[in-house]
Amino acid sequence: MRTFEDLTYYEIFEVPINASSFEIRQAYRNALSIYGDDSTISYAFFTKEERAKILKRVEEAFSTLINDDKREQYDKILVDKNIIDSSSLTKKRPKVATPIFSAKSSGGRAVLRKIESAIKGKDLKAIVDDILSTGAVSGKDLQRLRTAVGIRIEDVFEVTRISVATLQAIENDLVEALPPTVYLRNFLKDYAELLHADPERITAGYLKNLDRISRSS
Amino acid sequence: MAHICAIGGGKGGSGKTFISANLGVILATHGKKVILIDLDLGASNLHTLVAQHHPKTGLHHFLNRSVKDLSLTAEATDVRGLFLITSLRCSLEAGNLFYSQKQKIIRAIGQLPADFVLLDIGAGTTYNTLDFFLAADQGLFILTPEPTSIQNTVQFIKAIYLRKLKLILKQDAFTILAKEVANESNDGVVMSPLDIVDRVMKREPERAKYLEGELNKLTFRLILNQHRSHIDSHLGQKIEKVCNRHFYSQFKFLGNIAHNERVSDSIIAKKIFVLKYPYTATTTDLKSLANRIVATRIEQPAIREEYAYV
Numbered sequence: 001m002r003t004f005e006d007l008t009y010y011e012i013f014e015v016p017i018n019a020s021s022f023e024i025r026q027a028y029r030n031a032l033s034i035y036g037d038d039s040t041i042s043y044a045f046f047t048k049e050e051r052a053k054i055l056k057r058v059e060e061a062f063s064t065l066i067n068d069d070k071r072e073q074y075d076k077i078l079v080d081k082n083i084i085d086s087s088s089l090t091k092k093r094p095k096v097a098t099p100i101f102s103a104k105s106s107g108g109r110a111v112l113r114k115i116e117s118a119i120k121g122k123d124l125k126a127i128v129d130d131i132l133s134t135g136a137v138s139g140k141d142l143q144r145l146r147t148a149v150g151i152r153i154e155d156v157f158e159v160t161r162i163s164v165a166t167l168q169a170i171e172n173d174l175v176e177a178l179p180p181t182v183y184l185r186n187f188l189k190d191y192a193e194l195l196h197a198d199p200e201r202i203t204a205g206y207l208k209n210l211d212r213i214s215r216s217s
Numbered sequence: 218m219a220h221i222c223a224i225g226g227g228k229g230g231s232g233k234t235f236i237s238a239n240l241g242v243i244l245a246t247h248g249k250k251v252i253l254i255d256l257d258l259g260a261s262n263l264h265t266l267v268a269q270h271h272p273k274t275g276l277h278h279f280l281n282r283s284v285k286d287l288s289l290t291a292e293a294t295d296v297r298g299l300f301l302i303t304s305l306r307c308s309l310e311a312g313n314l315f316y317s318q319k320q321k322i323i324r325a326i327g328q329l330p331a332d333f334v335l336l337d338i339g340a341g342t343t344y345n346t347l348d349f350f351l352a353a354d355q356g357l358f359i360l361t362p363e364p365t366s367i368q369n370t371v372q373f374i375k376a377i378y379l380r381k382l383k384l385i386l387k388q389d390a391f392t393i394l395a396k397e398v399a400n401e402s403n404d405g406v407v408m409s410p411l412d413i414v415d416r417v418m419k420r421e422p423e424r425a426k427y428l429e430g431e432l433n434k435l436t437f438r439l440i441l442n443q444h445r446s447h448i449d450s451h452l453g454q455k456i457e458k459v460c461n462r463h464f465y466s467q468f469k470f471l472g473n474i475a476h477n478e479r480v481s482d483s484i485i486a487k488k489i490f491v492l493k494y495p496y497t498a499t500t501t502d503l504k505s506l507a508n509r510i511v512a513t514r515i516e517q518p519a520i521r522e523e524y525a526y527v
Contacts, residue, residue, distance in 0.1 A: 004462060034455050041452075044367035045459055 004054060008083060009061035009074065014043050017075070021066060028062045111158040118149050119196055128197045136212060137205030139173040145170075145195050160190045167191075170206075175214055181207070219252070219331040220350045222396070223353035227369030229340035231359045232258075232442040235480060236503070237337035238266035239491045245299035249332040252291050254302045255323075256349050258341035259312030261305045268489050269294050275303040276474035279325065280311070280318060284478040287325035296489070314345050321350045340369075350377060355436065355513060357471070361443045362452055370456075374437065376465065382413055385431050414465060435466040438513075440506065444473035471509050474502045 010017055013027035035042045035054050042051050062071045078084045125149050131141040146156065153171070157164050166187065169177035178184055186205055192202035224237045234257065241253045255263035255276070264272050272292055278284045291300040304311060314322075326334060338349050350356050356377075360370045364408035412434070437460070441453040448453075450473070458472035475498040483490040491500045 030455075034459055039369055040362075041455055041459055043364055044371050045463065134407070147355040 004057065008078060009065055012058060012061045013065070017084055018090070019065075024062070024065050026068075028058070031058050031062075108158050108161075111155050115149065115151055115155060115194065116158065118151060122149065124148060124196060132198070132201050132205060134211035135205055137202055138209050139171040139206075142191065142202075142206070143171040145197065149195060156191065156194060159194060160187070162187050162190065173210070173213060175210065175217075178210075218327075219329050219334045220355075221326060221334045221336065221353040222510060223336040223338055223356045224359060225338040225350050225356065225373065226359035226366075226374035227340060227342060228360070228366045230441065231340075231366055232474070233340075233359045233360050234262050234266055234337050235484075235490070236357075236359055236440065236442065236506075237335050237491065238263055239500075239503050240507055240510070241267065241299055241335050242296050242331075242489055242491050243504055244333050244511070245296050247507075248298065249333065249511075250298050250330075251333045252300045252302060252329050252331040253335050253337065254326065255304045256345075257338050258304050258307060258314060259309065260339055261303055261307070263337050264301060264303045264305055264431075265487055266484065266489070267294050267296070267299065267301055268487060269301050269303070270487065272301065272303045272305055272389060274327065275306050276322075277304070277307045277311075279322070280307065287322070288329055291329075296492075306405075310337075312343075312345070319345060319348055323348065326352065336402045342373055344380070347377055347380045351381060355438060355510070357438045357440055357510075359440050359442050362441060362445075362448045366393070370439075374460070377437075378432070378435075378464065378466070379413070381432070381435060382428075385428060386417075400464075429465060432465040433467065437468045438467060439468060439470045440472065440474060441470075442474045443476040445476045472502065472506055474506065475499045 004012075010019070013019075013024060013031060015023050015027045019027075035040055035051065035058055037051075037055070042054070046054065064074050075084070075089055079086045079089075124145070127145055131137055131145060146153070153164055153167050156162065156167055164179070166179060167176070170184075170187065170191070177185065185207070188203040188206050189199040192199040222240075224233050224240075226233055234255075237253060241251045245251045251268065253263060255261045257263070258276075264270065269292065274284075274290045274292055276290060279287050279290050284290060287302070291302050293299075294301055326336070336349055336353060338346050338348075351400075358370055358373065360366045414425075414428060417428055439453060439457060439460075441456075453470040453473060457468050460468035462467075475496055477494070477499040479494050479497065480490055480499065483493050486493070491503060494500060
């Protein structure tokens with residue numbers, strides 16, 4: 001292990017050799033939050049003497065790197081000692097783009113693409129026709145269609161944003177757990193559209209089947 | 218073979234027992250077989266936090282030799298897959314365990330039939346605490362964002378370090394140095410472990426490499442408990458960095474556990490927190506901690522998949 005004294009000024013601040021003065025200032029502030037006089041960390045970790053020694057080195061590092069002339073001299077020493085490569089001094093770093101929006105929200109679109117490509121490869125017409133042939137559509141029929149496409153219930157949620165619990169209620173004909181018909185109609189429409197089945201007929205068939213279930217019980 | 222996690226941390230009241238109990242519950246509810254062992258000898262609490270209010274057997278039966286096999290002292294809890302070995306009924310002097318008894322317990326722990334064995338270790342830096350900690354496959358340190366706790370953590374790390382260092386020195390014919398070290402610490406002032414390493418390096422540079430390698434094998438995992446929103450969110454990472462820079466071993470920060478008033482409520486109600494309050498930030502933090510612990514054991518985290526859409 002290399003002791004703190006062995007670290008170069010750049011390593012103390014954990015910045016690249018061609019860091020901008022902005023980065024150095026920021027890193028200095030970070031270092032002070034660890035090693036500074038009012039930091040709980042350095043209070044717990046070091047004796048007064050150790051801390052003074054470390055802080056002196058941090059100050060030294062900052063005052064050198066923030067001053068262009070001093071920094072140039074320091075770099076020269078590092079190059080002479082073969083600690084750093086002279087080419088890394090002039091190398092420009094490409095700016096990294098910071099996304100404004102979180103990448104998480106685009107998950108639905110990726111899943112949709114996955115579903116579309118899964119549907120493209122399969123012939124679902126026979127299954128859809130079979131489901132619609134009796135006029136009544138049960139939850140199990142919808143589930144059969146979904147498994148034929150080869151997607152999970154969570155994938156349906158990712159695109160339609162219908163909660164998994166509701167989707168499960170729909171697929172299992174859990175009458176008590178189903179939302180009011182106004183919502184259910186739209187949910188079924190979204191579900192059917194996602195799986196390239198006729199939304200009108202699916203919705204009508206499902207509600208018809210539901211009616212039959214509630215009447216028989 | 219069971220994966221043994223020791224849960225320690227120098228200061229009392231930092232949440233070692235709370236985290237052990239709830240971690241155990243989370244791992245068990247995800248299909249792992251978990252044995253919790255209360256090794257806070259003389260200050261046993263773990264049974265209360267897993268709602269096992271009247272344990273019938275425990276470590277005392279193993280220590281007084283009425284059972285031979287430690288696994289027979291494990292009692293099933295209400296959580297499926299979660300077992301508890303309490304030390305509630307151990308002698309009041311159990312805190313001062315004999316060396317041979319300690320070795321017996323450590324050997325037996327290694328043979329327990331479970332996926333995970335979680336050791337809840339007491340506060341302080343007595344040899345018992347240190348040795349139980351070193352016996353584990355992974356050591357978790359619990360600290361809170363208070364200077365007192367950070368201080369005790371540093372003391373604990375140094376004490377663990379010194380204990381390990383002495384063992385290495387004794388094992389590998391550094392005897393003269395070991396004696397010197399032992400004598401000096403008997404004067405009442407314990408040398409800083411780093412000083413000892415430095416001394417060995419100066420005197421016997423050819424052995425220094427070996428020593429460094431041995432210490433580098435130690436991995437400590439840090440958990441910042443009772444984290445409140447106004448506290449520097451990078452405190453844990455900063456402590457990790459300082460440890461890695463100024464000690465010879467490896468330190469990994471596993472994450473914050475959010476502070477929650479209801480923790481106290483659940484303890485007063487003698488209920489299991491993660492089951493009583495499943496939709497709190499604290500529970501979410503504990504779950505991701507469980508994930509990371511499983512992930513360090515096997516490459517593919519078994520729990521993550523199940524969490525994905527819940």
